[in-house]
Amino acid sequence: MRIVVGAMGPGRVALVDPSVSLEPFETVTMQEFPAVVRALESRHPRWVWADTRRWYPRLLAEGVRVDRCHDLVLAAALIDHSTTTASARDGGAHPRPAWLPAGPAEAGQAGAVVPVASAAHAALFDLGDFDGETQAPEAAVTDRPRDVRSVPIDAVLAEHARQLALVTASERPGALRLLVAAESAGALIGAELHAAGLPWHRGVHERVLEGELGPKPSPGRKPARMEEFAAEVRALLGAPAVNLDSQVDLLKALRRAGIQVESTSRWELREHEHPAIEPLVAYKKLARLFSANAWSWLDEWVVDGRFRPDYVPGGTATGRWATSGGGALQLPKNVRSAVVADPGWSLVVADAAQLEPRVLAGLARDEAMAEAGRGRDFYGGIVGAGVVETRDQAKVAILGAMYGATTGESGRLVPRLARAYPSAMALVDRAAADGERGASVTTLLGRSSPPPGVEWRAAQSRASQPEATAADERRARSGARDWGRFTRNFVVQGTAAEWALCWMAGLRSRLMAIAGDAAVPEQLAHRSGPVFERIPHLVYYLHDEIIVHTPRERADEVAAAVADAANEAGRLLYGAFPVEFPLDLAIVESYALADA
Protein backbone atom coordinates (compact mmCIF):
# COMPACT_ATOMS: atom_id res chain seq x y z
CA MET A 1 0.00 0.00 0.00
CA ARG A 2 1.12 3.49 -0.81
CA ILE A 3 0.00 6.71 0.78
CA VAL A 4 0.73 9.86 -1.17
CA VAL A 5 1.12 13.03 0.85
CA GLY A 6 0.79 16.62 -0.38
CA ALA A 7 -0.61 20.02 0.40
CA MET A 8 -4.25 20.89 0.12
CA GLY A 9 -5.19 24.42 0.82
CA PRO A 10 -3.33 26.54 3.32
CA GLY A 11 -1.69 24.50 6.05
CA ARG A 12 -3.54 21.27 5.31
CA VAL A 13 -2.06 17.93 4.37
CA ALA A 14 -3.94 15.55 2.11
CA LEU A 15 -3.46 11.78 2.22
CA VAL A 16 -4.31 9.71 -0.84
CA ASP A 17 -4.26 5.98 -1.46
CA PRO A 18 -3.96 5.99 -5.25
CA SER A 19 -4.86 2.32 -5.56
CA VAL A 20 -8.33 3.26 -4.31
CA SER A 21 -9.01 6.81 -5.38
CA LEU A 22 -7.24 10.01 -6.29
CA GLU A 23 -9.40 11.84 -3.77
CA PRO A 24 -7.90 12.26 -0.31
CA PHE A 25 -9.18 9.78 2.23
CA GLU A 26 -8.15 12.23 4.89
CA THR A 27 -6.98 15.83 5.23
CA VAL A 28 -5.31 17.04 8.39
CA THR A 29 -3.35 19.98 9.73
CA MET A 30 0.44 19.86 10.02
CA GLN A 31 -0.04 19.58 13.79
CA GLU A 32 -2.25 16.54 13.42
CA PHE A 33 -0.11 14.93 10.76
CA PRO A 34 2.41 13.05 12.95
CA ALA A 35 -0.29 11.32 14.97
CA VAL A 36 -2.10 10.30 11.80
CA VAL A 37 1.10 8.87 10.35
CA ARG A 38 1.73 6.95 13.55
CA ALA A 39 -1.73 5.42 13.37
CA LEU A 40 -1.48 4.53 9.68
CA GLU A 41 2.02 3.09 10.02
CA SER A 42 0.56 -0.12 11.44
CA ARG A 43 -0.73 -0.79 7.92
CA HIS A 44 2.84 -0.71 6.69
CA PRO A 45 2.40 1.76 3.82
CA ARG A 46 5.10 3.21 1.62
CA TRP A 47 4.84 6.95 2.17
CA VAL A 48 5.15 8.91 -1.04
CA TRP A 49 6.21 12.47 -0.53
CA ALA A 50 8.15 15.16 -2.32
CA ASP A 51 11.18 15.33 -0.09
CA THR A 52 12.08 13.29 2.98
CA ARG A 53 14.37 16.00 4.27
CA ARG A 54 11.35 18.28 4.56
CA TRP A 55 8.72 15.88 5.84
CA TYR A 56 10.51 13.44 8.06
CA PRO A 57 12.34 15.54 10.68
CA ARG A 58 8.98 16.88 11.80
CA LEU A 59 7.73 13.33 12.32
CA LEU A 60 10.87 12.27 14.16
CA ALA A 61 10.57 15.26 16.43
CA GLU A 62 7.16 13.93 17.43
CA GLY A 63 8.57 10.47 18.02
CA VAL A 64 7.17 8.95 14.82
CA ARG A 65 9.23 6.72 12.54
CA VAL A 66 8.14 5.26 9.24
CA ASP A 67 9.25 2.03 7.68
CA ARG A 68 9.44 2.93 4.02
CA CYS A 69 9.01 5.83 1.66
CA HIS A 70 9.35 6.96 -1.93
CA ASP A 71 11.23 10.24 -2.08
CA LEU A 72 10.09 11.94 -5.27
CA VAL A 73 12.91 14.47 -5.44
CA LEU A 74 15.62 11.84 -5.08
CA ALA A 75 13.83 9.40 -7.36
CA ALA A 76 13.39 12.02 -10.06
CA ALA A 77 17.11 12.72 -10.03
CA LEU A 78 17.73 9.02 -10.64
CA ILE A 79 14.95 8.29 -13.09
CA ASP A 80 15.26 11.40 -15.25
CA HIS A 81 18.98 10.92 -15.82
CA SER A 82 19.25 7.17 -16.01
CA THR A 83 20.32 5.81 -19.37
CA THR A 84 17.92 2.96 -18.68
CA THR A 85 14.95 5.29 -19.10
CA ALA A 86 16.41 7.23 -22.02
CA SER A 87 14.19 5.71 -24.69
CA ALA A 88 11.09 6.03 -22.52
CA ARG A 89 11.86 9.71 -22.00
CA ASP A 90 12.64 10.25 -25.64
CA GLY A 91 10.19 12.60 -27.30
CA GLY A 92 9.37 14.41 -24.08
CA ALA A 93 6.23 12.46 -23.22
CA HIS A 94 7.21 12.58 -19.54
CA PRO A 95 8.35 16.13 -18.77
CA ARG A 96 9.62 16.96 -15.31
CA PRO A 97 7.30 19.20 -13.36
CA ALA A 98 8.54 22.68 -12.57
CA TRP A 99 8.45 22.21 -8.81
CA LEU A 100 11.29 19.67 -8.86
CA PRO A 101 14.73 21.10 -8.23
CA ALA A 102 16.54 21.63 -11.51
CA GLY A 103 18.90 18.83 -12.43
CA PRO A 104 21.48 18.55 -15.18
CA ALA A 105 19.83 19.42 -18.48
CA GLU A 106 19.99 16.10 -20.24
CA ALA A 107 21.13 12.62 -19.46
CA GLY A 108 23.67 11.35 -21.92
CA GLN A 109 23.01 8.82 -24.64
CA ALA A 110 23.00 5.14 -23.88
CA GLY A 111 26.25 4.52 -22.09
CA ALA A 112 28.21 1.68 -20.63
CA VAL A 113 26.54 -1.66 -20.69
CA VAL A 114 26.64 -3.09 -17.21
CA PRO A 115 25.28 -6.39 -15.99
CA VAL A 116 21.63 -6.63 -15.09
CA ALA A 117 20.71 -6.70 -11.43
CA SER A 118 19.17 -9.75 -9.93
CA ALA A 119 15.49 -9.44 -9.26
CA ALA A 120 15.65 -11.37 -5.99
CA HIS A 121 14.93 -8.38 -3.84
CA ALA A 122 11.19 -8.24 -3.60
CA ALA A 123 11.06 -9.49 -0.03
CA LEU A 124 13.36 -6.97 1.59
CA PHE A 125 12.07 -3.87 -0.04
CA ASP A 126 8.63 -5.21 -0.69
CA LEU A 127 8.26 -3.57 -4.05
CA GLY A 128 5.14 -5.43 -5.03
CA ASP A 129 3.20 -2.22 -4.78
CA PHE A 130 5.45 -0.35 -7.13
CA ASP A 131 3.53 -1.26 -10.24
CA GLY A 132 0.21 -0.52 -8.63
CA GLU A 133 -2.37 0.57 -11.17
CA THR A 134 -2.20 4.22 -10.32
CA GLN A 135 -4.26 6.61 -12.32
CA ALA A 136 -2.52 9.75 -13.39
CA PRO A 137 -4.46 12.91 -12.64
CA GLU A 138 -4.00 16.01 -14.70
CA ALA A 139 -0.70 17.49 -13.68
CA ALA A 140 -1.21 20.62 -11.66
CA VAL A 141 0.91 23.45 -12.90
CA THR A 142 2.89 24.97 -10.07
CA ASP A 143 5.83 27.22 -9.62
CA ARG A 144 8.66 25.83 -7.59
CA PRO A 145 7.61 26.36 -3.98
CA ARG A 146 10.04 27.38 -1.29
CA ASP A 147 9.06 24.38 0.77
CA VAL A 148 8.24 21.19 -1.07
CA ARG A 149 5.74 20.34 1.64
CA SER A 150 3.53 22.90 -0.01
CA VAL A 151 3.46 21.06 -3.34
CA PRO A 152 -0.25 20.43 -3.99
CA ILE A 153 -1.42 16.87 -3.64
CA ASP A 154 -2.45 16.69 -7.30
CA ALA A 155 1.04 17.65 -8.39
CA VAL A 156 2.53 15.07 -6.06
CA LEU A 157 0.19 12.40 -7.43
CA ALA A 158 1.03 13.34 -10.99
CA GLU A 159 4.74 13.16 -10.33
CA HIS A 160 4.38 9.81 -8.61
CA ALA A 161 2.49 8.40 -11.58
CA ARG A 162 5.06 9.82 -13.97
CA GLN A 163 7.90 8.15 -12.08
CA LEU A 164 6.15 4.79 -11.90
CA ALA A 165 5.53 4.89 -15.62
CA LEU A 166 9.15 5.66 -16.39
CA VAL A 167 10.43 2.94 -14.07
CA THR A 168 8.12 0.41 -15.68
CA ALA A 169 9.34 1.47 -19.10
CA SER A 170 12.99 1.32 -18.05
CA GLU A 171 15.29 -1.23 -19.64
CA ARG A 172 15.86 -2.67 -16.16
CA PRO A 173 12.76 -1.94 -14.11
CA GLY A 174 13.71 -4.33 -11.31
CA ALA A 175 17.07 -2.69 -10.78
CA LEU A 176 15.66 0.82 -10.92
CA ARG A 177 12.88 -0.07 -8.48
CA LEU A 178 15.44 -1.37 -6.04
CA LEU A 179 17.53 1.76 -6.49
CA VAL A 180 14.58 4.08 -5.82
CA ALA A 181 13.64 2.09 -2.73
CA ALA A 182 17.22 2.03 -1.46
CA GLU A 183 17.78 5.72 -2.14
CA SER A 184 14.55 6.55 -0.32
CA ALA A 185 15.53 4.36 2.62
CA GLY A 186 18.78 6.30 2.66
CA ALA A 187 16.82 9.52 2.97
CA LEU A 188 14.98 8.15 6.00
CA ILE A 189 18.27 7.03 7.50
CA GLY A 190 19.92 10.40 6.88
CA ALA A 191 17.17 12.16 8.80
CA GLU A 192 17.32 9.59 11.60
CA LEU A 193 21.09 9.90 11.90
CA HIS A 194 20.65 13.60 12.46
CA ALA A 195 17.89 13.08 14.98
CA ALA A 196 19.84 10.48 16.92
CA GLY A 197 23.24 12.19 16.75
CA LEU A 198 26.63 10.59 17.19
CA PRO A 199 27.54 10.19 20.88
CA TRP A 200 30.41 12.61 21.42
CA HIS A 201 32.51 12.93 24.56
CA ARG A 202 33.67 16.50 24.89
CA GLY A 203 36.23 15.75 27.58
CA VAL A 204 37.94 13.06 25.53
CA HIS A 205 38.04 15.36 22.53
CA GLU A 206 39.52 18.19 24.59
CA ARG A 207 42.22 15.91 25.95
CA VAL A 208 43.20 14.98 22.39
CA LEU A 209 43.34 18.65 21.45
CA GLU A 210 45.45 19.57 24.48
CA GLY A 211 47.81 16.69 23.76
CA GLU A 212 48.41 17.82 20.21
CA LEU A 213 47.94 21.58 20.27
CA GLY A 214 48.52 22.56 23.88
CA PRO A 215 46.00 24.37 26.06
CA LYS A 216 43.03 26.07 24.47
CA PRO A 217 44.22 29.49 23.30
CA SER A 218 42.40 32.70 24.13
CA PRO A 219 40.14 34.00 21.35
CA GLY A 220 42.06 35.24 18.33
CA ARG A 221 45.28 33.45 19.35
CA LYS A 222 46.85 30.31 17.99
CA PRO A 223 47.66 27.33 20.18
CA ALA A 224 51.10 27.28 21.79
CA ARG A 225 52.42 24.30 19.86
CA MET A 226 51.47 25.86 16.54
CA GLU A 227 53.29 29.05 17.49
CA GLU A 228 56.37 27.05 18.44
CA PHE A 229 56.53 25.29 15.09
CA ALA A 230 55.80 28.55 13.27
CA ALA A 231 58.68 30.32 14.99
CA GLU A 232 60.99 27.46 14.12
CA VAL A 233 59.95 27.51 10.46
CA ARG A 234 60.39 31.29 10.17
CA ALA A 235 63.85 31.08 11.69
CA LEU A 236 64.95 28.20 9.47
CA LEU A 237 63.64 29.88 6.33
CA GLY A 238 65.18 33.19 7.29
CA ALA A 239 61.77 34.78 6.81
CA PRO A 240 60.79 36.33 10.14
CA ALA A 241 57.51 37.79 8.88
CA VAL A 242 56.18 35.01 6.66
CA ASN A 243 52.53 34.12 7.17
CA LEU A 244 52.45 30.32 7.09
CA ASP A 245 48.72 30.36 6.48
CA SER A 246 49.11 32.26 3.22
CA GLN A 247 49.93 29.98 0.34
CA VAL A 248 51.36 32.82 -1.77
CA ASP A 249 53.47 34.21 1.04
CA LEU A 250 54.77 30.82 2.07
CA LEU A 251 55.60 29.75 -1.48
CA LYS A 252 57.73 32.88 -1.95
CA ALA A 253 59.55 32.31 1.31
CA LEU A 254 60.26 28.67 0.46
CA ARG A 255 61.73 29.61 -2.90
CA ARG A 256 63.83 32.39 -1.42
CA ALA A 257 65.21 29.79 0.96
CA GLY A 258 66.22 27.64 -2.02
CA ILE A 259 63.39 25.10 -1.88
CA GLN A 260 62.17 24.94 -5.48
CA VAL A 261 58.56 23.80 -5.06
CA GLU A 262 55.55 24.44 -7.30
CA SER A 263 53.10 24.29 -4.44
CA THR A 264 53.10 24.22 -0.67
CA SER A 265 51.39 20.88 -0.44
CA ARG A 266 52.75 18.32 1.95
CA TRP A 267 53.55 15.62 -0.57
CA GLU A 268 55.66 17.99 -2.64
CA LEU A 269 57.43 19.45 0.37
CA ARG A 270 58.43 16.00 1.52
CA GLU A 271 60.39 15.47 -1.69
CA HIS A 272 62.83 18.19 -0.67
CA GLU A 273 65.62 18.21 1.89
CA HIS A 274 65.58 21.26 4.13
CA PRO A 275 65.53 21.64 7.90
CA ALA A 276 62.45 23.87 7.74
CA ILE A 277 60.29 21.22 6.10
CA GLU A 278 59.74 18.96 9.07
CA PRO A 279 58.47 21.73 11.38
CA LEU A 280 56.45 23.18 8.49
CA VAL A 281 54.66 19.90 7.87
CA ALA A 282 54.06 19.61 11.61
CA TYR A 283 52.65 23.14 11.64
CA LYS A 284 50.30 22.36 8.76
CA LYS A 285 49.06 19.24 10.48
CA LEU A 286 48.23 21.18 13.63
CA ALA A 287 46.79 24.11 11.72
CA ARG A 288 44.38 21.78 10.00
CA LEU A 289 43.27 20.23 13.27
CA PHE A 290 42.94 23.63 14.92
CA SER A 291 40.85 25.20 12.20
CA ALA A 292 38.69 22.20 11.28
CA ASN A 293 38.07 20.05 14.35
CA ALA A 294 39.15 21.85 17.51
CA TRP A 295 37.43 23.97 20.15
CA SER A 296 35.35 26.10 17.85
CA TRP A 297 34.11 22.98 16.05
CA LEU A 298 33.13 21.49 19.40
CA ASP A 299 31.25 24.63 20.38
CA GLU A 300 29.41 24.76 17.11
CA TRP A 301 28.65 21.09 16.51
CA VAL A 302 28.46 19.16 19.75
CA VAL A 303 25.36 19.83 21.83
CA ASP A 304 24.35 17.72 24.81
CA GLY A 305 26.88 15.05 23.99
CA ARG A 306 25.75 14.54 20.41
CA PHE A 307 27.27 15.51 17.06
CA ARG A 308 24.42 16.11 14.62
CA PRO A 309 25.63 16.66 11.08
CA ASP A 310 23.24 17.31 8.23
CA TYR A 311 23.53 14.37 5.90
CA VAL A 312 22.65 14.82 2.26
CA PRO A 313 21.73 11.40 0.87
CA GLY A 314 22.45 11.17 -2.82
CA GLY A 315 24.38 14.41 -2.51
CA THR A 316 27.12 13.50 -4.96
CA ALA A 317 27.11 12.47 -8.59
CA THR A 318 28.09 8.90 -7.80
CA GLY A 319 25.37 8.47 -5.20
CA ARG A 320 27.63 8.73 -2.24
CA TRP A 321 26.25 10.97 0.44
CA ALA A 322 27.44 14.44 1.23
CA THR A 323 27.06 16.39 4.42
CA SER A 324 26.47 20.05 4.85
CA GLY A 325 28.17 21.46 7.89
CA GLY A 326 30.31 19.82 10.49
CA GLY A 327 32.40 17.83 8.07
CA ALA A 328 30.98 14.54 9.30
CA LEU A 329 32.56 12.55 6.49
CA GLN A 330 36.02 13.97 7.11
CA LEU A 331 36.41 13.40 10.83
CA PRO A 332 40.13 12.99 11.41
CA LYS A 333 41.04 9.63 12.84
CA ASN A 334 42.71 11.14 15.87
CA VAL A 335 39.52 12.73 17.19
CA ARG A 336 37.39 9.63 16.71
CA SER A 337 38.31 8.56 20.22
CA ALA A 338 35.72 11.14 21.30
CA VAL A 339 32.98 8.94 19.90
CA VAL A 340 32.07 7.05 23.07
CA ALA A 341 29.00 4.97 23.86
CA ASP A 342 26.71 6.12 26.66
CA PRO A 343 27.02 4.26 29.98
CA GLY A 344 25.51 0.81 29.59
CA TRP A 345 25.63 1.12 25.82
CA SER A 346 28.02 -0.13 23.14
CA LEU A 347 29.02 0.84 19.64
CA VAL A 348 28.81 -1.77 16.93
CA VAL A 349 31.29 -0.54 14.34
CA ALA A 350 31.46 -2.25 10.96
CA ASP A 351 33.09 -1.52 7.67
CA ALA A 352 33.06 -3.47 4.44
CA ALA A 353 36.54 -4.79 3.72
CA GLN A 354 37.82 -3.67 0.29
CA LEU A 355 34.32 -2.88 -0.88
CA GLU A 356 35.11 -1.39 -4.26
CA PRO A 357 37.19 -4.22 -5.74
CA ARG A 358 34.52 -6.67 -4.62
CA VAL A 359 31.84 -4.53 -6.21
CA LEU A 360 33.85 -4.49 -9.42
CA ALA A 361 34.27 -8.26 -9.42
CA GLY A 362 30.50 -8.65 -9.15
CA LEU A 363 29.73 -5.90 -11.64
CA ALA A 364 31.92 -7.53 -14.26
CA ARG A 365 30.90 -11.05 -13.25
CA ASP A 366 34.63 -11.75 -13.12
CA GLU A 367 34.88 -15.24 -11.65
CA ALA A 368 38.62 -15.14 -11.17
CA MET A 369 38.49 -11.83 -9.36
CA ALA A 370 35.62 -12.98 -7.17
CA GLU A 371 37.69 -16.04 -6.34
CA ALA A 372 40.55 -13.81 -5.16
CA GLY A 373 38.06 -12.13 -2.85
CA ARG A 374 36.87 -15.37 -1.31
CA GLY A 375 37.94 -14.96 2.29
CA ARG A 376 38.79 -11.89 4.24
CA ASP A 377 41.73 -10.35 2.44
CA PHE A 378 41.12 -9.48 -1.19
CA TYR A 379 44.65 -8.25 -1.78
CA GLY A 380 46.14 -11.37 -0.19
CA GLY A 381 43.97 -13.38 -2.55
CA ILE A 382 45.48 -11.62 -5.54
CA VAL A 383 48.97 -12.40 -4.28
CA GLY A 384 47.88 -15.98 -3.65
CA ALA A 385 46.74 -16.25 -7.25
CA GLY A 386 50.26 -15.29 -8.34
CA VAL A 387 49.19 -12.07 -10.07
CA VAL A 388 51.65 -9.88 -8.15
CA GLU A 389 54.25 -10.56 -5.50
CA THR A 390 53.16 -8.48 -2.53
CA ARG A 391 49.97 -7.32 -0.88
CA ASP A 392 51.00 -3.70 -1.38
CA GLN A 393 51.42 -4.30 -5.09
CA ALA A 394 47.98 -5.85 -5.24
CA LYS A 395 46.46 -2.85 -3.53
CA VAL A 396 48.20 -0.31 -5.72
CA ALA A 397 47.33 -2.25 -8.86
CA ILE A 398 43.65 -2.53 -7.95
CA LEU A 399 43.37 1.11 -7.04
CA GLY A 400 45.16 2.00 -10.24
CA ALA A 401 42.71 -0.02 -12.29
CA MET A 402 39.70 1.62 -10.66
CA TYR A 403 41.07 5.16 -10.71
CA GLY A 404 42.78 5.04 -14.07
CA ALA A 405 46.41 5.31 -13.05
CA THR A 406 48.78 5.40 -16.00
CA THR A 407 52.11 6.23 -14.41
CA GLY A 408 54.18 5.18 -11.42
CA GLU A 409 54.21 1.76 -9.86
CA SER A 410 50.45 1.59 -10.07
CA GLY A 411 50.45 2.16 -13.82
CA ARG A 412 53.13 -0.49 -14.29
CA LEU A 413 51.20 -3.10 -12.33
CA VAL A 414 47.80 -2.60 -13.95
CA PRO A 415 48.64 -4.69 -17.06
CA ARG A 416 49.36 -7.72 -14.87
CA LEU A 417 45.97 -7.27 -13.28
CA ALA A 418 44.37 -7.00 -16.70
CA ARG A 419 45.83 -10.36 -17.73
CA ALA A 420 44.53 -12.05 -14.60
CA TYR A 421 41.12 -10.38 -14.53
CA PRO A 422 40.22 -9.47 -18.09
CA SER A 423 36.48 -9.10 -17.51
CA ALA A 424 36.86 -6.64 -14.65
CA MET A 425 39.46 -4.67 -16.53
CA ALA A 426 37.31 -4.59 -19.66
CA LEU A 427 34.40 -3.18 -17.68
CA VAL A 428 36.33 -0.24 -16.27
CA ASP A 429 38.15 0.32 -19.55
CA ARG A 430 34.85 0.48 -21.38
CA ALA A 431 33.48 2.92 -18.81
CA ALA A 432 36.54 5.11 -19.38
CA ALA A 433 36.19 4.92 -23.15
CA ASP A 434 32.52 5.90 -22.91
CA GLY A 435 33.40 8.89 -20.78
CA GLU A 436 36.17 9.96 -23.15
CA ARG A 437 33.69 10.27 -25.97
CA GLY A 438 31.21 12.14 -23.79
CA ALA A 439 28.74 9.33 -23.16
CA SER A 440 27.15 8.62 -19.79
CA VAL A 441 27.86 5.45 -17.89
CA THR A 442 25.50 3.64 -15.57
CA THR A 443 25.84 1.74 -12.31
CA LEU A 444 24.48 -1.71 -11.66
CA LEU A 445 21.13 -0.42 -10.42
CA GLY A 446 20.76 2.38 -12.96
CA ARG A 447 22.32 5.59 -11.70
CA SER A 448 23.93 7.37 -14.64
CA SER A 449 26.85 9.74 -14.71
CA PRO A 450 26.14 13.37 -15.55
CA PRO A 451 27.05 14.51 -19.04
CA PRO A 452 30.21 16.57 -19.33
CA GLY A 453 29.74 20.32 -19.26
CA VAL A 454 29.49 22.74 -22.17
CA GLU A 455 33.12 23.77 -21.85
CA TRP A 456 34.22 20.17 -22.16
CA ARG A 457 32.14 19.71 -25.30
CA ALA A 458 33.39 22.97 -26.74
CA ALA A 459 36.98 21.88 -26.20
CA GLN A 460 36.29 18.56 -27.93
CA SER A 461 34.66 20.14 -30.95
CA ARG A 462 37.35 22.82 -31.20
CA ALA A 463 39.94 20.07 -31.44
CA SER A 464 38.07 18.38 -34.27
CA GLN A 465 38.04 21.50 -36.47
CA PRO A 466 40.52 21.66 -39.35
CA GLU A 467 42.09 24.82 -37.94
CA ALA A 468 42.65 23.26 -34.50
CA THR A 469 46.05 23.96 -33.02
CA ALA A 470 48.24 21.42 -31.31
CA ALA A 471 47.34 23.09 -28.04
CA ASP A 472 43.63 22.66 -28.78
CA GLU A 473 44.17 18.97 -29.39
CA ARG A 474 46.26 18.53 -26.28
CA ARG A 475 43.65 20.24 -24.17
CA ALA A 476 40.85 18.16 -25.64
CA ARG A 477 42.73 14.89 -25.17
CA SER A 478 43.57 15.75 -21.62
CA GLY A 479 39.98 16.75 -20.91
CA ALA A 480 38.71 13.54 -22.47
CA ARG A 481 41.05 11.44 -20.36
CA ASP A 482 40.08 13.31 -17.21
CA TRP A 483 36.43 12.64 -17.89
CA GLY A 484 37.22 9.02 -18.72
CA ARG A 485 38.85 8.61 -15.31
CA PHE A 486 35.72 10.03 -13.76
CA THR A 487 33.38 7.64 -15.57
CA ARG A 488 35.76 4.71 -14.98
CA ASN A 489 35.54 5.34 -11.27
CA PHE A 490 31.87 6.27 -11.40
CA VAL A 491 30.60 2.77 -12.18
CA VAL A 492 32.57 1.29 -9.29
CA GLN A 493 32.08 4.02 -6.71
CA GLY A 494 28.42 4.40 -7.65
CA THR A 495 27.67 0.69 -7.43
CA ALA A 496 29.54 0.53 -4.12
CA ALA A 497 27.26 3.30 -2.87
CA GLU A 498 24.30 1.18 -3.95
CA TRP A 499 25.61 -1.81 -2.04
CA ALA A 500 26.06 0.39 1.01
CA LEU A 501 22.51 1.74 0.74
CA CYS A 502 21.09 -1.77 0.52
CA TRP A 503 23.24 -2.80 3.47
CA MET A 504 22.01 0.07 5.60
CA ALA A 505 18.40 -0.27 4.53
CA GLY A 506 18.45 -3.97 5.40
CA LEU A 507 20.16 -3.23 8.68
CA ARG A 508 17.62 -0.55 9.51
CA SER A 509 14.69 -2.89 9.09
CA ARG A 510 16.44 -5.50 11.22
CA LEU A 511 17.10 -2.93 13.92
CA MET A 512 13.47 -1.85 13.83
CA ALA A 513 12.45 -5.46 14.33
CA ILE A 514 14.87 -5.82 17.23
CA ALA A 515 13.51 -2.61 18.73
CA GLY A 516 9.96 -3.78 18.27
CA ASP A 517 10.36 -6.54 20.80
CA ALA A 518 12.85 -4.68 22.94
CA ALA A 519 12.12 -4.48 26.63
CA VAL A 520 15.21 -2.67 27.67
CA PRO A 521 15.52 -1.73 31.33
CA GLU A 522 14.42 1.77 32.19
CA GLN A 523 17.78 2.73 33.69
CA LEU A 524 19.29 2.58 30.21
CA ALA A 525 17.28 5.53 29.00
CA HIS A 526 19.72 8.07 27.67
CA ARG A 527 19.99 11.37 25.93
CA SER A 528 19.56 10.55 22.29
CA GLY A 529 16.09 11.87 21.80
CA PRO A 530 12.70 10.30 22.26
CA VAL A 531 12.59 8.20 19.11
CA PHE A 532 15.75 6.32 19.87
CA GLU A 533 15.56 5.95 23.59
CA ARG A 534 16.43 2.43 24.65
CA ILE A 535 16.60 0.95 21.18
CA PRO A 536 19.59 0.10 18.95
CA HIS A 537 19.95 2.69 16.23
CA LEU A 538 22.33 3.82 13.51
CA VAL A 539 24.43 6.81 14.52
CA TYR A 540 27.03 7.10 11.76
CA TYR A 541 27.57 6.31 8.11
CA LEU A 542 30.73 6.82 6.09
CA HIS A 543 30.55 5.35 2.58
CA ASP A 544 31.40 1.77 3.54
CA GLU A 545 31.20 1.96 7.29
CA ILE A 546 28.43 2.20 9.90
CA ILE A 547 28.11 2.62 13.64
CA VAL A 548 25.14 1.37 15.64
CA HIS A 549 24.62 2.65 19.18
CA THR A 550 22.97 -0.07 21.20
CA PRO A 551 22.18 -1.11 24.74
CA ARG A 552 25.10 -3.34 25.65
CA GLU A 553 23.07 -6.50 26.12
CA ARG A 554 21.78 -6.15 22.56
CA ALA A 555 25.19 -5.74 20.96
CA ASP A 556 25.69 -9.34 19.84
CA GLU A 557 22.25 -9.42 18.29
CA VAL A 558 22.97 -6.14 16.50
CA ALA A 559 26.33 -7.38 15.24
CA ALA A 560 24.64 -10.43 13.75
CA ALA A 561 22.07 -8.18 12.07
CA VAL A 562 24.86 -6.05 10.60
CA ALA A 563 26.53 -9.11 9.10
CA ASP A 564 23.21 -10.54 7.84
CA ALA A 565 22.38 -7.27 6.14
CA ALA A 566 25.76 -7.23 4.39
CA ASN A 567 25.18 -10.71 3.01
CA GLU A 568 21.75 -9.76 1.87
CA ALA A 569 23.02 -6.62 0.14
CA GLY A 570 25.40 -8.80 -1.84
CA ARG A 571 22.56 -11.08 -2.92
CA LEU A 572 20.33 -8.13 -3.82
CA LEU A 573 22.91 -6.73 -6.18
CA TYR A 574 24.52 -9.85 -7.55
CA GLY A 575 22.09 -12.68 -6.96
CA ALA A 576 23.85 -16.02 -6.88
CA PHE A 577 27.10 -14.70 -8.31
CA PRO A 578 29.70 -15.71 -5.73
CA VAL A 579 31.14 -12.39 -4.61
CA GLU A 580 31.57 -11.99 -0.87
CA PHE A 581 31.36 -8.88 1.29
CA PRO A 582 33.12 -9.61 4.57
CA LEU A 583 33.03 -7.00 7.32
CA ASP A 584 35.51 -5.78 9.86
CA LEU A 585 33.20 -5.71 12.83
CA ALA A 586 33.81 -4.70 16.41
CA ILE A 587 31.75 -4.19 19.55
CA VAL A 588 33.46 -1.40 21.46
CA GLU A 589 32.87 1.43 23.88
CA SER A 590 34.92 3.88 21.82
CA TYR A 591 35.19 4.33 18.08
CA ALA A 592 38.97 4.59 18.44
CA LEU A 593 39.11 0.96 19.56
CA ALA A 594 37.43 -0.37 16.43
CA ASP A 595 40.56 -0.29 14.28
CA ALA A 596 42.47 -2.72 16.45
Added chain:
DNA sequence: GTAGCGCGCGCC
Protein backbone atom coordinates in the same frame (compact mmCIF):
# COMPACT_ATOMS: atom_id res chain seq x y z
C1' DG B 1 31.54 43.83 3.95
C1' DT B 2 30.82 39.84 1.25
C1' DA B 3 30.87 36.53 -2.78
C1' DG B 4 33.57 33.47 -5.19
C1' DC B 5 37.76 31.05 -6.12
C1' DG B 6 42.11 28.40 -5.54
C1' DC B 7 44.65 25.87 -2.44
C1' DG B 8 45.50 22.41 0.82
C1' DC B 9 44.00 18.60 3.35
C1' DG B 10 40.74 15.66 6.13
C1' DC B 11 37.96 11.33 4.93
C1' DC B 12 36.44 7.22 1.72
Added chain:
DNA sequence: AAAGGGCGCGCGCTAC
Protein backbone atom coordinates in the same frame (compact mmCIF):
# COMPACT_ATOMS: atom_id res chain seq x y z
C1' DA C 1 55.87 6.19 -0.74
C1' DA C 2 53.05 8.01 -4.63
C1' DA C 3 49.68 11.16 -8.33
C1' DG C 4 44.70 8.13 -10.43
C1' DG C 5 38.31 8.96 -8.49
C1' DG C 6 34.63 11.26 -5.09
C1' DC C 7 33.63 14.97 -1.57
C1' DG C 8 33.44 19.54 2.35
C1' DC C 9 35.57 22.92 4.75
C1' DG C 10 38.57 26.79 6.28
C1' DC C 11 41.74 29.82 4.88
C1' DG C 12 43.75 33.78 2.19
C1' DC C 13 43.00 36.46 -1.41
C1' DT C 14 40.75 39.24 -5.12
C1' DA C 15 36.95 41.59 -7.03
C1' DC C 16 33.07 43.95 -6.36
